[in-house]
Amino acid sequence: MNTDVQIAIVGSAGDGTIAAGDILRRAMAEIGYRVISFDLYPAEIRGFGKCIARLRVSDEQAYSLKQKSDILVSLDDSHAIPHVGEAREWGAVIYETNSVNPLPEGAHLSAHIDPGQVPYNVPIRELAEKSTGAARSRNIVVVGYIIGLMRLPLEPALRALTGKFKGKGEIAQKNEAALRAGYEEGLRWFRLDDIEFGPPPAQERGAHLEMINGNAAIVRGALDAGIDTFFGYPITPATSIMERLASEMPKRGARLVQTEDEIAAISATLGAGFAGARAATATSGPGLSLMAEMLGFGVIAEVPSVVFVSQRGGPSTGMPTKHEQSDLNMAVFGGHGDAPRIVIAPTNVEGCYRCAGRAFEMAEAYQTPVIVLLDLYLSNRYETVPFPDRPPFEADTNRYADTRGGAAGFQRYVLTADGVSPRSTPGQPGGMHVATGLEHNELGRPNDQPDMHLAQSRKRHEKLKAALRHPGFEPAKRFGDTGAVDVGLVAWGSSFGECLEAMYLAQEEGIRCAALKVLMISPFPVEMATSFLADCKEVLVPEVNYQGQFAGILQMQVPRAVTRMTRIPCAPMRVEEILDEIRRLAGRVVEPQAA
Amino acid sequence: MGEIRPVYLEDKLKEVEDSGRLDYRSKALPTWCPGCGYFSIVEAVATALCELGIPNENAVMVSGIGCSSRFPFFINTYGIHTLHGRALPSALGVKTANPALTVVAVGGDGDGFAIGGGHVPHAARRNLDITYLLFDNGIYGLTKGQTSPTSAIGFKTPTSPYANPDRPLNPLLMLLSYGASWVGQSYAGDPEHLRSMVRQALEHRGFSYLHILSPCVTFDKTHRTYVNLGMQVHPLPATHDPADKLAAMGEAMKNEQAPAVGLYYREQRPTLDDALDALVEKAGGEKRGLRGGRGRKLR
Numbered sequence A: 001m002n003t004d005v006q007i008a009i010v011g012s013a014g015d016g017t018i019a020a021g022d023i024l025r026r027a028m029a030e031i032g033y034r035v036i037s038f039d040l041y042p043a044e045i046r047g048f049g050k051c052i053a054r055l056r057v058s059d060e061q062a063y064s065l066k067q068k069s070d071i072l073v074s075l076d077d078s079h080a081i082p083h084v085g086e087a088r089e090w091g092a093v094i095y096e097t098n099s100v101n102p103l104p105e106g107a108h109l110s111a112h113i114d115p116g117q118v119p120y121n122v123p124i125r126e127l128a129e130k131s132t133g134a135a136r137s138r139n140i141v142v143v144g145y146i147i148g149l150m151r152l153p154l155e156p157a158l159r160a161l162t163g164k165f166k167g168k169g170e171i172a173q174k175n176e177a178a179l180r181a182g183y184e185e186g187l188r189w190f191r192l193d194d195i196e197f198g199p200p201p202a203q204e205r206g207a208h209l210e211m212i213n214g215n216a217a218i219v220r221g222a223l224d225a226g227i228d229t230f231f232g233y234p235i236t237p238a239t240s241i242m243e244r245l246a247s248e249m250p251k252r253g254a255r256l257v258q259t260e261d262e263i264a265a266i267s268a269t270l271g272a273g274f275a276g277a278r279a280a281t282a283t284s285g286p287g288l289s290l291m292a293e294m295l296g297f298g299v300i301a302e303v304p305s306v307v308f309v310s311q312r313g314g315p316s317t318g319m320p321t322k323h324e325q326s327d328l329n330m331a332v333f334g335g336h337g338d339a340p341r342i343v344i345a346p347t348n349v350e351g352c353y354r355c356a357g358r359a360f361e362m363a364e365a366y367q368t369p370v371i372v373l374l375d376l377y378l379s380n381r382y383e384t385v386p387f388p389d390r391p392p393f394e395a396d397t398n399r400y401a402d403t404r405g406g407a408a409g410f411q412r413y414v415l416t417a418d419g420v421s422p423r424s425t426p427g428q429p430g431g432m433h434v435a436t437g438l439e440h441n442e443l444g445r446p447n448d449q450p451d452m453h454l455a456q457s458r459k460r461h462e463k464l465k466a467a468l469r470h471p472g473f474e475p476a477k478r479f480g481d482t483g484a485v486d487v488g489l490v491a492w493g494s495s496f497g498e499c500l501e502a503m504y505l506a507q508e509e510g511i512r513c514a515a516l517k518v519l520m521i522s523p524f525p526v527e528m529a530t531s532f533l534a535d536c537k538e539v540l541v542p543e544v545n546y547q548g549q550f551a552g553i554l555q556m557q558v559p560r561a562v563t564r565m566t567r568i569p570c571a572p573m574r575v576e577e578i579l580d581e582i583r584r585l586a587g588r589v590v591e592p593q594a595a
Numbered sequence B: 001m002g003e004i005r006p007v008y009l010e011d012k013l014k015e016v017e018d019s020g021r022l023d024y025r026s027k028a029l030p031t032w033c034p035g036c037g038y039f040s041i042v043e044a045v046a047t048a049l050c051e052l053g054i055p056n057e058n059a060v061m062v063s064g065i066g067c068s069s070r071f072p073f074f075i076n077t078y079g080i081h082t083l084h085g086r087a088l089p090s091a092l093g094v095k096t097a098n099p100a101l102t103v104v105a106v107g108g109d110g111d112g113f114a115i116g117g118g119h120v121p122h123a124a125r126r127n128l129d130i131t132y133l134l135f136d137n138g139i140y141g142l143t144k145g146q147t148s149p150t151s152a153i154g155f156k157t158p159t160s161p162y163a164n165p166d167r168p169l170n171p172l173l174m175l176l177s178y179g180a181s182w183v184g185q186s187y188a189g190d191p192e193h194l195r196s197m198v199r200q201a202l203e204h205r206g207f208s209y210l211h212i213l214s215p216c217v218t219f220d221k222t223h224r225t226y227v228n229l230g231m232q233v234h235p236l237p238a239t240h241d242p243a244d245k246l247a248a249m250g251e252a253m254k255n256e257q258a259p260a261v262g263l264y265y266r267e268q269r270p271t272l273d274d275a276l277d278a279l280v281e282k283a284g285g286e287k288r289g290l291r292g293g294r295g296r297k298l299r
């Protein structure tokens, strides 16, 4: 039996909607299911304080949410009514018997349920009041109700509840009472045959499952890779990376400083990298713009450094709380001069962890700035991640120079076969040199002769190619049908999840379909992309920006016609839309969507 | 009248060689214009590092961009020649990564107070344990003589051909109010004084700011010349108490007429390193002996 259930809870800001979703997803993760979850907060939605918590529970890690939810809960009918259609046919719609305020005709959710949807009319408020003496715990009642209705064990939810409101005495007791009241009520009702929770999947050995969001996964990766210093300046949606590091780094004797701006943050990061530290900063588009000049310095002076970038709507201040993937060009090309750098973009939360750790390895191994590109959706979305019990990252990937007896002057930028010059760090006798942003010779002395400029430019470009074969890192990966396909999707970053979902649905409809996930965008995995594209009759490149920035890079590297699918809905791309595009490219007739 | 004894070049060379301070000079000869005030700063820093017995590999010279910022190339230690205005935040990174290093930030008046002006207050208030040597020639030397934030009102340059309309900053007063824990001024035309001030600045634990007046002999023939500075520069009054911040501010304000050299202000207070170590302790973490170099010990 396969478990694949999506639950959506709709309410207004004061209802504890997000908290209910959080308890539920933690409980599901504790039972052992895999979860993916993304919330919408008032700041992200037009209107008055509407909140939606969505979680998809399955036995294999899902890559995106589904278009339709199996269970839809209303904590506030005025907000939930427009979303009733989100519940699938034969899906459950759970709502309040007696609204908090008397409602005019038609304002009650019951009037909007489609035939085919299964209504669950629950006295949520009454249960809350009876069990706790107040209506406040309606959200907790609902959590209990769903767990009872689905015949799931209550203990994990209890633990999630105490974990969330730990040590709050009376409140904790009331919450527990509310949870139990909802649970008992749920048990009294017939479970829908159509919505099934099978036994949770077996746990992976040597790993433990945790539910975590993208930014927290970045932090875990950085800590597991032994980050020494972090310098940063707050900016949505990257701030929580810095906030978490601020509490975690001192516990490990590592150092974090909040700088006066992003220019200082990247300068200090490079200063620390020069001194031999594993150094990182985190920012969003506006901060990355400010860092552009200094990143160029990191490239020419060959200083290891890691920059985590979580994109949001742009340009300029743009839309700080909206999702977008429009800083790719900036990350890959930003700044002046020929300034190659490594850019990797994880596609899910587990990927955030791996990319963060590998970024430090790559920065040291190839002596370069490494940008890890996330976006608001990935930063904030929760997934269950099987964390390995032993971190998979190398603690030191430097190539050190032996500088003993080096009286003649240390050749910091000596030309080598693979372009990586053994380095020295301050404190190392005989390794003295100056790292400069001026073009330089092997000694690091300013030099603007054409031969030297060519040799050093070539070195800086060529050395990065080895990153495509970095141990433990796949720069690109193919999914779906093997061999020739009708439609091939090429996708990057968080959009890949929706693409993969759409690909599976297309396959179910009999369309031969495959998807290429591109994790490393600079340097570009040209060979893999070329052989993938050769298999595709039609190529679809969906991404959340106006210009089709990734498609542009793809076509620059592998010239051929592709269909750009660019959408800027200020939210993740819709699976349905991608599926329609696939159908169209496969020559299927596509019904126009109802407005 | 005592007997006049000839000085032989050979003896002088031997004296310099024996002092060991040449070990702190790199093989690259300074590329500055003959007569530029910056030469004496190289000499002062090399001498101070030598006198303090700091091993070459344990010092890092960090600079921005400008004639002055070429400095790290002429000293035989580690160095970073970063971007215009970014010496201080880069130094923050070096020092935070490896607190055992002696870190010296250097740069010009444009580098420090125009493009990089936003960083100065923060290095000072944090009491970042580095020395900041500000080479003030009142001009943009490297870009061939434009107006700087410390140029005098009325100064004519290629970007202010009629007259500079802006009044100059008062860096000493700024640094005092920013919270620098050591503030001093010296003059490139007085190498003895400069040497002693650089040494004191290096010895200070905390953020030491040394403002060095230095003529740009190529692009300023009228204002900050050796002749003019020679007449204006005078020592701080012998009665000045460097523990008295208000008095220091008063003296700094007088600079707008004629610059006084010497130690304006000095205080001892916890450095950024101290504060970060305290955080580690508070968090129950273990203090790492060494962050930079990842396993490489100093000395």
Ligand SMILES: Cc1ncc(C[n+]2csc(CCOP(=O)(O)OP(=O)(O)O)c2C)c(N)n1
Pocket: B065, B066, B067, B068, B069, B084, B107, B108, B109, B110, B111, B112, B135, B137, B139, B140, B141, B142, B143, B148
């Ligand atoms: C971002 C940037 N803007 C402008 C410049 C050009 N530039 C180089 S040095 C300099 C001014 C140098 O003046 P100062 O800092 O006083 O140093 P000095 O040469 O006088 O020692 C300028 C404007 C640059 N290198 N980078």
Ligand code: SF4
Pocket: B031, B032, B033, B035, B036, B037, B038, B067, B068, B137, B141, B142, B215, B216, B217, B218, B219
């Ligand atoms: S241009 Fe001026 S500041 Fe620059 S080296 Fe020449 S004299 Fe010195």
Ligand SMILES: [Mg+2]
Pocket: B066, B108, B109, B110, B135, B136, B137, B138, B139, B140, B141, B148
């Ligand atoms: Mg100047």
